[in-house]
Amino acid sequence: MSGDQVDVSSGKLQNLTLNEEVEESVFFQTYSRLETHMDLLKDTARTMAYRDAIEQNRQLFEGKVVLDVGCGMGILSLFAAKAGASKVIGVENADIAALASQIVKDNGKENVVNVVQGLIEEVELPDGIQQVDIIVSEWMGNALYMEGMLHSVLFARDKWLRPGGLVLPNVANLWIAGACDPHRSLNNDFWNNVEGFDMSSVKIQVSHEAVVDCVASQNVLTSDYLVHTTRLESAPNTPIKFRSMFELEVLRTGIIHSMILYFDVAFLGGQTETPVTLSTSPHAPWTHWEQTVLHLDNPLYVQAKERIIGGFGMFPSSENSRCMNFELGIRSKGAKGQASQFKYFNSSQKL
Template identity: 45%
Template sequence: MLEELAKDDEKMDGNHTDANQIIKDRRRQEEHYFKLYGRIEIHEWLLKDSVRIKAYREAIQHNEFFRHKTVLDVGCGMGVLSMFAAKAGSKRVLAVEAATISEFAQQVVQDNEFGRVIQVIQGKVEDIELPDGIKKVDIIVCDWMGSCLFSGNMLESLLFARDKWLSATGHIYPDTAQLYLAAIKGRDQDLGFWHDVHGFDLSAIRRRCESKAVVEHVTGDQMMSRVCLVKSLDLYTEPRQSAKSRSLFELKVSRNGWVHGLVAYFDVGFSKSTQRISFSTSPSAPWTHWNQTVFYLETPLPVRAGECIKGVLTMKPSEDSIFDTEFDIFVNFDGREKSVTIHQSFVLSDPLTLC
């Protein structure tokens, strides 16, 4: 009996140690992530995205709903969206930022004479409390979208803030999103190189490359199928852990040729803006810093117009990194020239942290 109890104690100690290690690993990941997002170059890159900035400015700056309201800006960066809200007549703007860029945001707010309206709060939104006894806010503004919509896990922070602080009649900007999938032609990944490098087998590198989803610029002329909606979000009702989902897709081929991969992109909407502002990261739309996310297939598909590529897309937050997203893609293609069944797993990292 004593031996069994001792074994149980060892198991409990082991589980406790594992839990502590996970917490330490996540803290290190957060520190690294927020250090990277403290770099001015990253925020300069975001501010140069004219599609992004124009949509937020039009949705906020001339919106009467902002007048005399209390606004929470989740992940404020340099504070530009907070200043849009202040210019729209908000009485109070709480700009929350965990990265050290918050120090620049504070100076920018002062330099533009918004210090009486905007209060910059450094910290994770999950860890802070609102000042001056504020219990609820009227509006949440957040640039929460990552590559393939969910990379970076910022949506979870927004939903946390929504559940804790948004009033029952409050608004979120932006508040709708749709994730789409399509087939594309593109480059064959030149991964055969890794089989023989100066006489050595480096195929382990090939396997690593094959498992990475690629964020790159895709053009409209690469599209080989109609698009398929795989995920739709309403941020007023969306539950936590939205990145975990499973979707069936059918991609009807639009022309003859080769399909080298699947591309994911998203649209975002501001339904509470005066003119229902929206923008798209489609390959056919103007460029944004999000580009598109490509899942290169291990076997290119010879396709003809009218054929259908069917499959399942499963995604979830990474178990190894709190800011990565994992995908499983099953493809079933029964074409006139070739029938293929493919199962591949991918990991998508936030490309801005790799700059």
């Protein structure tokens, strides 16, 4: 895939820079809002996975220097301090950093935790610290790679993590599966008549939008397939661009209206027999990430044990560097004959 060409003479390069600055401002404004962080902290599966991963590996944290990338209100920094870290640096660019500092003081951890406001790519660590032993971060976005926080973590790893140091979580997997949507037809038909007006043209635009929704486990009709893995201790800090073939087995007869994306991350390290994992699968406890849904133009009528073969691609949006766009091709051959389709999907920062 080739990047978009920019006409410098027409001033488009300047407009692109201004747009990126606006996007960054909006992104960090979102993470300056208290309700955003309340929603994150109320996500029990998310917060407890990090707590358990840190507490169950106390031997890794005792006496160590820890860097928390995108620390928000500082909950991961406090977990690390409680586990015995000698020094924790929480870096947060949003204005919520000031409140995080106060929370650290309120919990008597100001001698251990130091919150630094700024971009991880621009700050220097306090007290002349040049290396850290562990990096922790809750960097994942919808469909795993939205928001672009992964690159900040990898930047911090390359600049400050000592040889043999640990990044938590250190493995991230993206999965795809097929699902039915009992309300899909009803939602589509809505645009045919809105207070007596034909707005059916909206369906074309809406159909190409990747959306976040909570998919009920009983609506998943296929097996899942691993389409991409990132190992944070070795992955290069380059844009996420990939294409992957997949094959799904239909588990029961039904109608597939969409392909869904979800992810899991693993906290591997230490001597814990069963490593802590955090999953956003429809079969796992609810998380604020829910699932990312790619609606098909034509539903697939499938029967148990049929096979669906396809290809999935992901690449950065040319309009917003913190967004990812998708391409999806599928082919099935069953009792109702062969069906195939190919489609692009765009996303927005709201994803």
